[in-house]
Amino acid sequence: MRIEIAQAAECLKQCEDVYILIHQSPDGDCVGAGFALMQLLHAMGKRAKVLCPEPIPARYGFLTAPDSGEFPAKYVIGVDVADLQLLGNLRSTYEGHVDLCIDHHISNTDYADRVCVDPDASAACQVLYEIIQALGIPLTDSMAACIYTGIATDTGCFKYENATARAHEIVAKLKREHALPYARINRNMFDVKSLGRLKMERAVMEIMEFYLDGRCTMICVTQDILRQMQVEEAELDGIAGLPLQVEGVEVGVTLKEKEPGFYKISMRSADRANVSRICGQLGGGGHVKAAGCALRGTLSQVKEILVRAVEQELALL
Numbered sequence: 275m276r277i278e279i280a281q282a283a284e285c286l287k288q289c290e291d292v293y294i295l296i297h298q299s300p301d302g303d304c305v306g307a308g309f310a311l312m313q314l315l316h317a318m319g320k321r322a323k324v325l326c327p328e329p330i331p332a333r334y335g336f337l338t339a340p341d342s343g344e345f346p347a348k349y350v351i352g353v354d355v356a357d358l359q360l361l362g363n364l365r366s367t368y369e370g371h372v373d374l375c376i377d378h379h380i381s382n383t384d385y386a387d388r389v390c391v392d393p394d395a396s397a398a399c400q401v402l403y404e405i406i407q408a409l410g411i412p413l414t415d416s417m418a419a420c421i422y423t424g425i426a427t428d429t430g431c432f433k434y435e436n437a438t439a440r441a442h443e444i445v446a447k448l449k450r451e452h453a454l455p456y457a458r459i460n461r462n463m464f465d466v467k468s469l470g471r472l473k474m475e476r477a478v479m480e481i482m483e484f485y486l487d488g489r490c491t492m493i494c495v496t497q498d499i500l501r502q503m504q505v506e507e508a509e510l511d512g513i514a515g516l517p518l519q520v521e522g523v524e525v526g527v528t529l530k531e532k533e534p535g536f537y538k539i540s541m542r543s544a545d546r547a548n549v550s551r552i553c554g555q556l557g558g559g560g561h562v563k564a565a566g567c568a569l570r571g572t573l574s575q576v577k578e579i580l581v582r583a584v585e586q587e588l589a590l591l
């Protein structure tokens with residue numbers, strides 16, 4: 275059942291002994307929303323903990339906080355989790371047992387008993403912020419840092435269209451009312467990369483391929499490259515933006531070799547191309563400017579399929 279902000283606030287008042295679930299490949303939004311919610315529930319005198327299907331990368335460590343230790347769950351909340359599949363190894367335990375979902379994805383699959391989704395919100399952290407406002411509970415500085423990080427992450431540091439007036443207003447309030455380490459968070463989230471990551475970026479830039487008169491750029495991250503550069507899968511986060519940095523590119527394609535003969539593809543549109551339509555035709559989906567799909571075959575077969583699909587879309591522009 276879909277519910278409004280006020281009803282979600284009511285759920286938080288009623289609940290006890292809460293497990294908060296966040297998604298695999300954890301990012302600043304789900305970690306920020308998860309730990310802001312945990313600290314909110316603590317402030318309300320409740321036990322709560324955050325569960326993530328994968329270890330939370332060290333770069334998000336500043337968002338985490340001590341939980342309430344061991345206790346059995348009486349109430350389960352998914353935050354920023356649009357689909358049960360994103361729960362990875364937690365899925366089997368919690369499928370059918372999620373009481374509340376707080377999210378901002380238009381694609382939310384309504385797997386929870388109660389679902390509070392605002393597709394116009396920039397981030398799950400923004401939806402959570404509105405719920406906290408409805409509760410009238412003051413934020414702490416550390417909750418403010420969590421909320422800020424989520425909004426900054428999902429707006430690409432306020433670069434995307436989803437950095438709405440409301441998102442900016444919330445951030446203005448957070449800056450006004452809290453000691454928010456704004457520049458430090460932005461530097462750590464958006465500028466700092468591990469040496470391995472930088473080497474990997476250099477390597478994929480060197481093998482970047484150009485198709486369709488440079489309107490389509492492709493990079494392919496094979497298992498070999500990952501091994502050579504000694505980078506974790508988690509460090510590939512955001513790499514799909516690289517092919518779009520080249521001037522004149524309309525569609526950027528990133529292939530990741532998951533296993534021999536199996537590729538996960540991320541597609542990004544610089545402006546006008548609808549990559550959701552391209553990926554939809556290939557069995558995937560997503561947003562107009564960011565979408566994905568998975569393909570099997572040899573690398574050259576997969577590339578051929580992708581270039582033809584992109585060509586069809588570009589012909590429509």
Ligand SMILES: [Mn+2]
Pocket residue numbers: 303304354378397398428
């Ligand atoms: Mn999000």
